Amino acid sequence: MSYVDEIISQVTEKNPAEPEFHQAVREVLDSIRPVIEKNEEKFRKDALLERLTNPERQIKFRVPWVDDNGNVQVNTGYRVQFNSAIGPYKGGLRLHPSVNLGIIKFLGFEQIFKNSLTGLPIGGGKGGSDFDPKGKSDREVMAFCQSFMTELSKYIGADTDVPAGDIGTGAREIGYMFGQYKRLRGVFEGVLTGKGLSYGGSLARTEATGYGLLYIVDELLRSHGNDIKGKTAVVSGAGNVAIYAIEKATQLGAKVVTCSDSTGWVYDPDGIDVAALKEIKEVKRARLTEYKNYRPNSEYHEGRGVWQIKADIALPCATQNELGIEDAKALVANKVTVVAEGANMPTTEEATKYLQDNGVFFIPGKAANAGGVATSALEMSQNSERLSWSFEEVDRQLKGIMEGIYHNIDDAAKRYGFEDNFVVGANIAGFEKVLDAMNAQGIV
Numbered sequence: 001m002s003y004v005d006e007i008i009s010q011v012t013e014k015n016p017a018e019p020e021f022h023q024a025v026r027e028v029l030d031s032i033r034p035v036i037e038k039n040e041e042k043f044r045k046d047a048l049l050e051r052l053t054n055p056e057r058q059i060k061f062r063v064p065w066v067d068d069n070g071n072v073q074v075n076t077g078y079r080v081q082f083n084s085a086i087g088p089y090k091g092g093l094r095l096h097p098s099v100n101l102g103i104i105k106f107l108g109f110e111q112i113f114k115n116s117l118t119g120l121p122i123g124g125g126k127g128g129s130d131f132d133p134k135g136k137s138d139r140e141v142m143a144f145c146q147s148f149m150t151e152l153s154k155y156i157g158a159d160t161d162v163p164a165g166d167i168g169t170g171a172r173e174i175g176y177m178f179g180q181y182k183r184l185r186g187v188f189e190g191v192l193t194g195k196g197l198s199y200g201g202s203l204a205r206t207e208a209t210g211y212g213l214l215y216i217v218d219e220l221l222r223s224h225g226n227d228i229k230g231k232t233a234v235v236s237g238a239g240n241v242a243i244y245a246i247e248k249a250t251q252l253g254a255k256v257v258t259c260s261d262s263t264g265w266v267y268d269p270d271g272i273d274v275a276a277l278k279e280i281k282e283v284k285r286a287r288l289t290e291y292k293n294y295r296p297n298s299e300y301h302e303g304r305g306v307w308q309i310k311a312d313i314a315l316p317c318a319t320q321n322e323l324g325i326e327d328a329k330a331l332v333a334n335k336v337t338v339v340a341e342g343a344n345m346p347t348t349e350e351a352t353k354y355l356q357d358n359g360v361f362f363i364p365g366k367a368a369n370a371g372g373v374a375t376s377a378l379e380m381s382q383n384s385e386r387l388s389w390s391f392e393e394v395d396r397q398l399k400g401i402m403e404g405i406y407h408n409i410d411d412a413a414k415r416y417g418f419e420d421n422f423v424v425g426a427n428i429a430g431f432e433k434v435l436d437a438m439n440a441q442g443i444v
Contacts, residue, residue, distance in 0.1 A: 003040050004029045007049040017104025020320060023055055023349060024109050031427035034416045035435075046443065048435070055108065057081040060101065061151045063129055065143040077148050079127035081161055082108040083276070085437035088159055089125030090115055090373060092166030095173065099130045107166075107344055108321075113430030114366035117405050120377040125161055127152070133168050145176035153181050158189040158383070164376045165194035167239070167319070175199075190383025191378035197388075202379035204394035206370075210244025211395065212371015213315060213342045214252060215402035220338065220361055223410070229253030233309040235272075236260045237318035238281050238288055241342045241369065245315055247274045258306045259288065260318060265306050266291045268298040310334040317342030328354040341365035356421065367405050367426040374401045 001009070002070040011025045020393040029036075029049065036043055051229060054311050067073050078101060081089045091111040091383065094104070104126050110123030131144050156163060163173055174194045181191055188200075195201035204211070215303045235242050238261045246256045261281075266272070266288050276294035280286050292300050307314065307327035316323045320343065326350035331339065339355055340363040347355070347362075355362050375398055382389055391426045412432070413425030 001035075002037070003044050003049065004033050004036050007053060010050070011053050015102065015105070018105060018336060020345070021102045021109065024106040024345060027345075027349060027423070028109070028113065028427050028431070029053075031424045032431045034424075035207035035428055035431060045149075046439075048438070050444075051438065052112075052434070053109070054084070055080045055082045055105065056084060057155075058101070058105075059152075059155055061210050063131065063144065063148045063151070065140070065147045066287055067140055067143075068137055069380075072183070073144075074360065075129050075131040075144065075148075076105045077127070077129045077151060079152060079155060079161070079163070080104045080108040080125060081155070082124040082126070082433065083112045084123040085434050085441060086116060087123045089123035089161035089311070090122035090164070090376065091126040092128075092164045093169045093173075093177075094126070094128030094166040095133055095168030096128070097130055099128045099133045103320075104128060110344060110366050111292065112434060113427060114370045115373055115377075116430040116433045117367055117375040117408060117426060118370050118377060118401055119404060119408075120374060121399075122162075122373065122380075124379050125163075126166075127163055128166065128169070129316055131168075138172070141173060142176045145173050146180040149177045149180040150184065150311040152177075153184050156181075158191050158380070162190065162376075162380060163192055164373070165206045168241075169194075171196055190380050191298045193379040195379070200383050202375060202394055203383055203391040204398065205379060206240065207244040207395075208375035208398055209241045209249045209342065209369050209372035210246070210317070211376065212398055212402045213241070213245050213340055213368050214248040215318075215371070215399050216363060216368055216406050217313060217315075217338055217340050218252060220340075220363065223406070225359075228338075231255075231312040232257060232310070233313040233315060234258045234309050235315045235317055235342075236265070236306045236322060236346070237316075237343065238277060239317070242315075242317035242373075243274065243277055243281065244271050245317055245342050246277065249313075249315075250274060254313065255313065258309055259305070260306050261288045264289065264300055264302045265288055265304065265310060266298055266300055268283050268295055270295070270297060307331055308334075312337050314339045315342050316346035318346060319343055320345045321348050325349040325350045325354060327351060331355070332358045332360065336360055338363070340368040341400050342369050344369070352423065356423070361420065361422070363409075364426050366430060367422065368407050370405055371402055374398060436443050
């Protein structure tokens with residue numbers, strides 16, 4: 001059995017009931033086989049893949065808090081500090097009922113390579129809780145966040161581990177967590193990113209993941225003698241990533257005709273109205289059923305269906321494994337040319353392979369959605385310098401980082417004979433930098 005297959009088997013056996021983590025490891029290790037096979041004896045001797053696939057630290061803790069009725073609730077908190085070879089652990093905090101250790105490990109493992117691709121000195125980590133902020137009062141959210149940070153504060157710091165927002169963790173939650181950290185530790189430092197502008201946050205952070213997604217798609221098309229202008233795009237999701245992906249796509253001259261939330265999806269043949277979407281989701285925090293009130297010509301459908309609409313570009317921006325094999329077949333039948341992941345691992349393995357086998361340019365999330373963590377790292381830089389950069393400066397750096405990521409993954413794919421296979425290119429390019437740092441630092 002090859003070293004790669006041996007480790008995939010070992011990870012599956014030692015981490016039962018964690019299918020997302022198994023999928024992430026399998027996808028990365030399969031992609032980097034060419035690198036491993038060239039040095040298999042040395043890597044096996046150094047247990048390199050064992051060290052790569054085992055987190056440096058896994059923290060699990062209870063989070064007791066008091067609800068508005070005076071009852072005590074208990075949630076579970078997690079922080080997986082996966083790899084610090086190239087910098088402090090960096091990755092978001094997800095607050096959602098689906099959160100468990102396996103999902104946090106999958107996200108943390110992906111984060112290693114995503115962070116490496118940015119070219120910035122940040123390692124991989126992830127955290128969160130099965131707490132659901134939806135339907136909770138501000139006071140209840142504050143009570144949870146303060147309890148969560150009381151324990152988490154023991155393990156994080158500006159030069160150790162710098163968490164950020166993620167699903168369920170927005171400006172409100174980050175603010176409550178930052179306030180509690182400052183109160184407990186007595187220091188004002190850049191320990192969290194995604195902060196408010198009045199206390200160390202960065203301009204363009206809100207827009208960064210969605211904007212970055214379009215910058216890398218635009219660079220891909222231009223590198224292949226094409227242009228995003230005039231293209232039709234389908235987008236899933238209606239959260240932060242989706243909204244600003246739609247906004248930037250529109251600014252670049254594309255027409256986005258769909259978006260979705262957990263109950264249904266919208267088709268707007270005239271192009272999604274970004275202002276209406278922002279009001280529904282960011283101001284009212286309402287469902288997409290309201291969209292038709294703003295755009296009578298649009299259609300609202302229950303359930304799923306975004307990927308059935310004919311388009312040139314597909315951008316899954318909702319959640320993991322939302323785009324399956326039947327969706328991939330529909331996209332190919334409709335002659336889609338680019339699929340780029342705005343969410344983390346939103347495309348199943350089977351669907352990814354089908355898209356690639358049918359000539360679709362596919363950019364995985366670790367490259368395509370790296371704009372968020374890249375701008376978080378830029379926020380860390382601003383905090384270290386006690387400076388605040390302009391929106392234009394942050395956006396300029398973000399655009400440069402995303403264009404650099406495209407050329408980095410493109411070059412890596414070509415070097416190993418996998419031209420236009422950006423999954424292989426992203427994993428190899430991300431892995432090579434981490435590998436170099438791990439080898440330099442000895443067996444730790």
